[in-house]
Amino acid sequence: MEKTTEHMQRPAERIAEKSTNGDRRPPRSFTKLLWQRLVELWIFLTILTFFLIRVLGSRAAQGIFSQLIHRHPV
């Protein structure tokens, strides 16, 4: 039952609750949350870079861009 309640709390609430218990070490849930965000950020950045370099930077995309520029000259 206790577990269920903890699960229903928001991560931020859980962090707040644990950070007031006087423990000087970073709370486990905080490091876990940080780790989750880092993992997400890493994967997101690799995908974004891939999209920018391999997709938008590809010859096909360059061709499409140059066609667009020729159609709508600035």
Place this chain on the structure above:
Amino acid sequence: MRVILPILANFFVVGAALGFGSLFVHLIPKAFSELDRFVLRFLSGFGLLGTILFCVGQVRFSRLAILSVLFLGVFIGFVSQGRGTPVGWPAPKNLRGSAIPAAIVFGVVLLTAVGGLAFPTGDMNNDSISYHYLGPKVWLREGIIRPVPDEVTTYFPAVVETQYGALMAFGGARAPQFFSVVSLATILLIAASLAIRLGLDPSGAWWVAALIASMPAVYHGIYSGFLDALFASFLLAAARVAFDAERRAEYVLFGFFCGFAMGTKYTGILAFPVLVLCAILIALGTRHRPAWLTFKSAAAACVAAIVIASPFYLRNWILYECPLYPPPPALLRFFPLTHPIPNVIQALVKEVRDTGGGMGRGVTAFFLLPLNVTYHTAVFRGAGGIGLVPLALGPFALFAQRLGAFAKGLLLFAALESVSWFLTAQESRYAINIFVISALFGVIGWQYVAGSVSRNARVLAAAAVGISILYGWWMIFPERSEDVHAALSSSYEAKRWHAETACAAGFDFINDEPSVKKVLILDPGVAPFFVDKPYVKPFGVWGERSVPSADTVPDVMAQLPALQVTHVFDRRPKGESFHLPDHPPGLTLVFEREDQRIYRVD
């Protein structure tokens, strides 16, 4: 018939390889799975078949000799089958969750099979046309395995090329093309074997196979005669056995795989000490037994490797004065040549330097490799790279589990191989074994992210896998579309033959005209692989000189009667003139195109 014979020839060679492989079954550790045993059996048999064909071919490389060797392999297979060591076919079990990756693998295999039935086209810039296929074709015509004097790369070790010769003997020029299916299956099976050993479930192993099949840099080393995937398979098989080896027999099997790798490519010589070092370190770190026993076992592996690779190097040493021919400049001090070939060595060294330093040579460039092989693939002839998974998810494999000795061994092997690759020739095809390991750890990292991080991370990881596979297909499918079209349409194949093969019309004339018995090819850029009749090519692309004391075209023409040719094939390179003047004395023009002329010798 144009597609049946190549397929049957491949079945014959694979059957013989499995037969020879049964000789190694008792060396495979008993704890290995059915999948491990099957792939190790095939690879060991394949390596042995190539080595036997090479040894037999030093005396006779006729269809009868090849047929005898192949039948011997099949016979051994039947005998071992009767004695209770059946060919264990790794039947796919528990396909739940594997349907999508299995469909991806099936799609690539189908593409490879259909595209592999197209007749080879190309020019001297294509390694297969210039030597992987040329050597076997000339050996079959001459009835003996000897390097082709106008192509110095045919002196290289030839475990795979000898089997291309066997395939060509019974299936024609399409048969080694179709062999790409076997190459693909082999690398996927050894990758799956490693995946299961690393603790992945069957679904994970299928995903590893799907990612590898969709890696353009790996796929590029699989088809059109390239043997890099098979070379990588030998290395990975060696690692599979070495990192779990305990008995001396298992170390000997490990050594055999190293030997087959050295018999496939010279770069096997660099990978061999790396593998031995990793095997020793793992054994010392994890096995509770005296160090001297480990060193003794490693010595047994070294002896086995050297013995199995020795035919290729001894042949060169005995006949051409240096085990590695053409010799790297450093070896010339120990193996001085009676007939030096300085221009050829210089040209090859220059080629390696020009094409092999794509990523730079500094420390920073080395540590940027993971980024560059993912994003900037063009600088090392990356053919589209390795996808996103190794970089996006691979690092998390380190958090997935407490890495066992086997995983640590694979990581160490990949790291040392990366250093070796970085310092020598940075061509993407040469790093296929590293790419396979990166895919393995990519999937382990994916399982970790999907199972224990967050929902967002799970979605992002799935997106990374999806993008990798879709991007790989985007690179691979258009690249093979012409091969598939040519395999399905004879008229398109004929059109492509003329469009993609330099001097196609001239080759047609030489091959179809009965009066042509032997032809002199004057231009180094003409690919003699397409000539079905005996030929003399005095000047090779690397500066080879195959006619003694003839360094120029007039020198060659002065020796024309001694060469006993019936026709002379002249070609005009782009922006230059023909090698022979108009109306050369003693020759009659019998065929002419804008850039080709063929003369009859009067």
